[in-house]
Amino acid sequence: MTAREPKERRLRKDAERNRARVLEAARDLFASEGLEPNLNDVARHARVGVGTVYRRFPTKDELLEAIFVDALDQLTALAQTGLTYDDSWEGFAWFVEQMCELTATDRGLREIAFSKAYGGDRVIAAQDRLGPVVAELVARAQHDGHLRPEISATDMPIISLIGGTVSQFAGHVDSSLWRRFTAILLDGMRCGGSQSVLPVDALDDQGLDAAMRTWEPASH
Known part of the structure; x- marks a missing residue:
């Protein structure tokens, strides 16, 4: 030597x-x-x-990929775990809670998970892996009559963003406040006896993609 x-x-x-x-x-x-x-x-x-x-x-994009590809894959793994629940509503609700917790407590993950303005091919591939699993969770809960038929997989990013916005607004006052609004959202998504029809349709896949491509929460 x-x-x-x-x-x-x-x-x-x-x-x-x-x-x-x-x-x-x-x-x-x-x-x-x-x-x-x-x-x-x-x-x-x-x-x-x-x-x-x-x-x-x-480049900043290389740093973002090093940090967030695994975090995005963690979201996919959580959605896959939701699919293992015998009760499809429990699996769906558990995933929504886990998703909202991650994105409410990690602003960077929230922004990169639902924007295509950051990162490179590896980030986009990780985002693309998440979508089909979430769609399966939604379809399964709807098939079993638990989830309102108007709900779309394309609603999930926006629901997660709502929880994150709560934390951004009032997290310094109550760091768990996002849980209240996640529960309100879940209650509104569950099938009930006398619910009004939602006044506006969900974004379709192309609309969600367009929103993700044009949303830049930070200067690039």
């Missing part, structure tokens, strides 16, 4: 620690501030030099 080999290992370990530090700082910053912060902001939050961030993540 040469003297150079231990030095190279130390450099690799230092690089790995710095990368982990940048990712942890970015997750924390994006969770609280949304996607507005830039790479310079991330460097300050991580207390590392700007060059350290740019060497590992030359």
